[in-house]
Amino acid sequence: MHEDSSSTDEPQSPLGILQLLRNVQRRLALHDEDHSPRVSLYIEAAIRNCLMTQHHNHRTLKPPTTYQPSRQASSTSSTSSSSTNSFNKSIGPPRSNTLDRPKTSRNNNARPIHTRSKSQAATRPRTAHGLYEEERHEPPSKTQTFDVDGRVGDMENQFKELKDMVNNTLSERKGHVDALELAKGRVTELERERDRLESRNERLRTEVDGAKDDLRHLHHELERQKWESNRQIEDLNRQHRETVEDLSRQHRSAVDDLSKELDYLKDQESKEHQQRIEGLTRHYQQELDDERQKKEREIKDLRLRLGNEHDDMNSAMQRKDREMQEMRSAMEGLRSDLERERALKSSLQTNIAELSASNTTLEAKINSLRSQVEFLESDSKAQSDSFANMEARLQDAMRIAEEARQKLIKEETERRVLFNKYQELKGNIRVMCRVRPILHQSEGEQAGMSFPDEKTSAEIVLAGPEEKSSLGHITRKNYPFEFDRVFVPGTQNEEVFGEISQLVQSALDGYNVCIFCYGQTGSGKTHTMSSSDGMIPKATHMIYDTITKLREKSWEYSMEGSFVEVYNEELNDLLTPNDHHHKSKKLEIRHDDARKQTTILNCKTVPLDSASSVETMLQEAQKNRSVAATKANERSSRSHSIFILKLIGENYATGERCEGTLNLVDLAGSERLKHSQAEGDRKRETQNINKSLSCLGDVIEALGKGSGHIPYRNSKLTHLLQYSLGGNSKTLMFVMVSPLETHLKETLTSLRFATKVHNTHIGTAKATKKIKASDY
Numbered sequence: 001m002h003e004d005s006s007s008t009d010e011p012q013s014p015l016g017i018l019q020l021l022r023n024v025q026r027r028l029a030l031h032d033e034d035h036s037p038r039v040s041l042y043i044e045a046a047i048r049n050c051l052m053t054q055h056h057n058h059r060t061l062k063p064p065t066t067y068q069p070s071r072q073a074s075s076t077s078s079t080s081s082s083s084t085n086s087f088n089k090s091i092g093p094p095r096s097n098t099l100d101r102p103k104t105s106r107n108n109n110a111r112p113i114h115t116r117s118k119s120q121a122a123t124r125p126r127t128a129h130g131l132y133e134e135e136r137h138e139p140p141s142k143t144q145t146f147d148v149d150g151r152v153g154d155m156e157n158q159f160k161e162l163k164d165m166v167n168n169t170l171s172e173r174k175g176h177v178d179a180l181e182l183a184k185g186r187v188t189e190l191e192r193e194r195d196r197l198e199s200r201n202e203r204l205r206t207e208v209d210g211a212k213d214d215l216r217h218l219h220h221e222l223e224r225q226k227w228e229s230n231r232q233i234e235d236l237n238r239q240h241r242e243t244v245e246d247l248s249r250q251h252r253s254a255v256d257d258l259s260k261e262l263d264y265l266k267d268q269e270s271k272e273h274q275q276r277i278e279g280l281t282r283h284y285q286q287e288l289d290d291e292r293q294k295k296e297r298e299i300k301d302l303r304l305r306l307g308n309e310h311d312d313m314n315s316a317m318q319r320k321d322r323e324m325q326e327m328r329s330a331m332e333g334l335r336s337d338l339e340r341e342r343a344l345k346s347s348l349q350t351n352i353a354e355l356s357a358s359n360t361t362l363e364a365k366i367n368s369l370r371s372q373v374e375f376l377e378s379d380s381k382a383q384s385d386s387f388a389n390m391e392a393r394l395q396d397a398m399r400i401a402e403e404a405r406q407k408l409i410k411e412e413t414e415r416r417v418l419f420n421k422y423q424e425l426k427g428n429i430r431v432m433c434r435v436r437p438i439l440h441q442s443e444g445e446q447a448g449m450s451f452p453d454e455k456t457s458a459e460i461v462l463a464g465p466e467e468k469s470s471l472g473h474i475t476r477k478n479y480p481f482e483f484d485r486v487f488v489p490g491t492q493n494e495e496v497f498g499e500i501s502q503l504v505q506s507a508l509d510g511y512n513v514c515i516f517c518y519g520q521t522g523s524g525k526t527h528t529m530s531s532s533d534g535m536i537p538k539a540t541h542m543i544y545d546t547i548t549k550l551r552e553k554s555w556e557y558s559m560e561g562s563f564v565e566v567y568n569e570e571l572n573d574l575l576t577p578n579d580h581h582h583k584s585k586k587l588e589i590r591h592d593d594a595r596k597q598t599t600i601l602n603c604k605t606v607p608l609d610s611a612s613s614v615e616t617m618l619q620e621a622q623k624n625r626s627v628a629a630t631k632a633n634e635r636s637s638r639s640h641s642i643f644i645l646k647l648i649g650e651n652y653a654t655g656e657r658c659e660g661t662l663n664l665v666d667l668a669g670s671e672r673l674k675h676s677q678a679e680g681d682r683k684r685e686t687q688n689i690n691k692s693l694s695c696l697g698d699v700i701e702a703l704g705k706g707s708g709h710i711p712y713r714n715s716k717l718t719h720l721l722q723y724s725l726g727g728n729s730k731t732l733m734f735v736m737v738s739p740l741e742t743h744l745k746e747t748l749t750s751l752r753f754a755t756k757v758h759n760t761h762i763g764t765a766k767a768t769k770k771i772k773a774s775d776y
């Protein structure tokens with residue numbers, strides 16, 4: 001500051017200014033780091049200008065050798081003014097530099113700006129000699145050198161110019177002084193600014209130091225905090241680990257406890273469950289036992305009741321049988337009485353004849369003796385009394401014989417009623433099973449069959465096919481079946497017919513009877529039906545015998561037979577040869593609903609008036625059937641044959657009339673129900689057999705259910721047998737069974753079908769006969 005005040009006291013010569021500027025520059029260089037570049041530039045420009053001015057002054061103020069020394073002073077004074085002037089000219093106002101600089105924040109420190117016009121800037125200053133620099137170097141012309149007035153004028157001009165210049169310089173100097181003052185103010189201001197900045201800088205430094213200390217402190221603190229935090233984190237981690245371990249230990253133990261508890265609960269639960277199950281089992285077992293006992297009691301009761309009923313029925317039957325027996329024996333007695341009476345009558349008649357002969361002889365004798373009467377008057381009256389007595393006895397015997405005959409007829413009617421009632425009680429559809437014997441050893445192994453119920457002969461037990469258990473044990477299941485009668489393999493047709501003879505009798509009594517044989521091929525259907533001692537011949541023989549016997553009871557029967565077959569759902573007449581020579585007409589089924597009778601249009605009907613005519617008819621049918629059969633296939637196996645016997649009876653004594661039909665049906669082999677691998681014609685046959693057999697099953701089922709609609713029309717067979725199956729008829733099915741193990745499956749199927757039929761109850765049959773009400 002001391003320097004500053006001293007420098008301000010110095011004359012404002014360019015050198016002084018230069019010095020001042022250099023001082024300022026130095027000081028700035030020392031203190032003001034921040035502002036030194038700008039201020040330095042300014043100062044450097046000022047210094048440069050000063051130097052240039054100094055240099056210029058130095059050059060321009062050098063007095064020419066030709067000049068007067070008197071002028072030295074003025075020159076000197078003018079030198080100073082011109083030097084100021086030229087300084088001003090050469091550097092211009094000190095602030096002019098700032099104008100060239102780009103606008104900065106400094107613009108805020110707006111100060112008066114000394115500008116020069118372009119013309120000023122363009123105009124170059126003249127030298128002290130009033131010449132331009134260029135002119136000064138030009139050599140003066142000879143004329144000028146020797147023209148004193150001119151030169152004085154020039155000098156005066158120059159002097160004027162110089163004077164002007166000095167004035168200008170003075171005014172410029174004043175301007176410079178002002179500028180300097182301004183610069184000084186500025187410098188002071190800058191110094192103040194610098195001081196302020198320095199103090200600020202100091203403060204900032206202190207602050208920075210403080211901040212650095214703070215920072216260090218903070219850093220240290222941070223490090224400490226970090227270390228502390230790390231330690232805490234580690235502690236926490238350790239604690240966490242420990243906690244986690246503790247928790248996991250606790251968790252494990254809790255899980256163990258829970259699983260133990262769970263096991264315990266499970267045990268408890270399962271025990272409770274088991275107990276509950278056992279309790280329930282006990283309870284249900286108890287209930288079941290109770291129920292079973294109840295049911296057993298009920299069954300026992302029912303059995304008892306049934307047994308009682310059975311016993312009652314048996315006793316009733318026995319009573320009836322006894323009655324019948326008694327009746328029979330009575331009839332036999334009566335018959336023997338009658339015979340006796342007849343014998344008596346004949347003996348009496350012979351006696352009478354003899355007596356009449358003897359009478360004649362006696363009359364002759366009488367006549368001869370009359371003469372003697374007169375002679376012997378007393379003896380003749382006794383002879384005549386004895387004759388009258390004998391005649392009365394003859395009349396009595398004849399009356400008794402007539403009474404016996406009447407009783408016999410009445411009893412026959414009663415027998416029929418009782419017999420048919422008995423049949424009805426047995427059921428209108430009956431099933432009997434017949435097992436044929438093994439014909440040859442070569443036929444194969446015998447199936448496991450037993451007939452446990454020897455007494456009633458109504459049961460058959462079949463050992464089923466072998467079944468292998470998971471453990472490899474081979475077992476056979478037993479299949480028991482029960483029917484109305486089971487015929488063991490050795491049974492003869494005679495015995496079989498004994499069972500069906502009552503049905504044949506029913507046909508004679510005016511019922512529609514249908515007996516059919518069902519079973520697989522080769523099971524004995526044809527043998528049972530059509531062999532020489534089969535059901536058809538036996539039935540016709542029986543009918544003949546019965547008809548003959550019934551004639552005695554005033555019954556007169558007519559009998560006619562037809563024989564048809566159903567093949568491929570077509571009806572063929574077996575009594576008409578059907579070859580290229582004879583073409584039979586198409587058979588048509590006609591039903592008479594009122595009479596419950598069926599007729600077949602265009603079908604040959606043979607009147608059977610003798611037993612031999614039946615045999616002829618059967619042979620004829622067999623012949624016609626064989627013609628239809630091919631070599632490979634037995635026609636009997638693939639068609640259903642139906643022997644139809646119509647019986648019309650009339651009792652001349654009682655006025656009764658009855659019309660019954662006996663149908664004896666030999667069905668096609670039933671095994672085709674399943675084993676169908678046929679093609680073409682065989683396939684058609686098979687389909688038709690299947691259809692008709694299943695329709696037969698459907699009809700029986702529908703009859704058993706009491707359905708409103710019975711599907712008779714679904715097949716030719718059932719359509720034909722409409723009035724011989726169900727309501728007004730009696731049906732017997734023979735299920736024929738093969739004894740062979742190889743046929744076991746088919747046997748089982750046949751027996752199951754038969755069981756289904758056996759379980760069917762078909763409504764009560766009615767005879768078509770008309771009996772006078774007075775007879776009952």
Ligand SMILES: Nc1ncnc2c1ncn2[C@@H]1O[C@H](COP(=O)(O)OP(=O)(O)OP(=O)(O)O)[C@@H](O)[C@H]1O
Pocket residue numbers: 435436437439489491519520521522523524525526527528634636637638667668669736
């Ligand atoms: N009860 C029996 N006693 C003796 N032989 C029998 C008996 N049953 C059947 N046969 C014989 O077994 C063979 C086959 O019997 P049958 O022809 O009657 O069988 P099927 O069931 O009518 O066969 P298909 O359906 O082919 O007509 C015949 O040779 C027959 O004589």
